[in-house]
Amino acid sequence: MEYELLLRALSNCLHMPLLVLNEQFALCKHYNALETDFGYDYQTLFTDLEKNAKKHALITGKLNELLLLYAFNDHYFIFGPFRCNLTDRNVLYKYLDALNMPLAQYELTYTQLAALPIYCLEDIRDIIYLINYFFTGETADQLANCNFQQLTRTTHLLNKERRTLLTQAPLSYAQIYQHEKKLLTCIQKNEPKQLSKLIQAISWSKLGHTLGPDLLRAQKDYLIVLLEKVTHLAIANQLPPSESKHLQNVFITEIELCTTTAQL
Structure with a gap:
């Protein structure tokens, strides 16, 4: 009973999900469980762990989420899933594209x-240290090795690069206006190839920093504004207003269904 209370307290203090499996890998108990299912094959995970004569491991899931596995006596313990980085919607959507996941998901x-x-x-290093002490009473640093040190250095470099990207100079509104003028001129002159090049040349990240924090939403809003200007241009050049507005609504619907920059 005392052991179970300590285990539950550990899960609560860490604010981390904890699953307890028996020898048959059936769920016995769970604490702070999330209503998510990433489709883990726990039996395979722990079998691979024990093949390497290890009692614990930190593993990465297919979406870069993390799980901490621990084998103790005749039970298996899973802390997680949890994360060590922020989730960027645009990057995730591109990754899901590559996995051929249904758009609705x-x-x-x-x-x-x-x-x-x-x-x-x-x-995470401190958490592993604490959990290892909880199960074994050992105070040795389980991650005091070159691999973890290299991972830490790499993470620091990535964070530095991220800060650089976040502080890059945004496009000025004058630059955005000049780009729009070039696009509309291509349409007036019936130059679809040049128009395509100009669209591809748009710096979406800088544009996002100018127009709003949600990059994908900023892209959509910008294209809808352009579409409105193109529609007025079409009407001014004798395309019937009803047809112009109909096409505008069709394209706006297509824009809103997009989930990545590539689709836009």
Whole structure:
């Protein structure tokens, strides 16, 4: 009873999901469980762990989420899933594209991933230290090796690069206006190839920093504004207003269904 109370307290203090499986890998208990299912094959995970004569492991899931596995006596313990980085919607959607996941699952997957608890690498190191002490009474640092040190250095470099990208100079509104003028001129002159080149040349990340924090939403809004201007241009050049507005609504619907920059 005392052991179970301590285990539950550990899960609560860490704000981390904890699953307890028996020898047949059937779920015995769970604490702080999330209403998410990433389809883990726990039996395979722990079998691979024991093949390597290890009692615990930190593993990465297919969406870069993390699980901490621990084999103790005749039970298996799973802490997680949790994260060590922020979830970027645009990057995730591109990854899901590559996995050929149904479009309808994108937003649900993002919501589930974003709901996972998040810890920096140093926190994860401390958590593993604490859990190992809980099960074994040993105080040895389980991650004091070159691999973890290399991972820490790499993470610091990535964070530095991320800060650089976030502070890059946004496009000025004058630059955005000049780009729009070039696009409309291509349409007036009936130059579809040049128009395509100009669209491909748009710096979407800089544009997002100018127009709003949600990059995908900023892209959609910008294209809808352009579409409105193109529609007025079409009407001014004798395309019937009813047909112009109909086409505008068709394209707006297509824009709103897009979930990645590539689709836009």
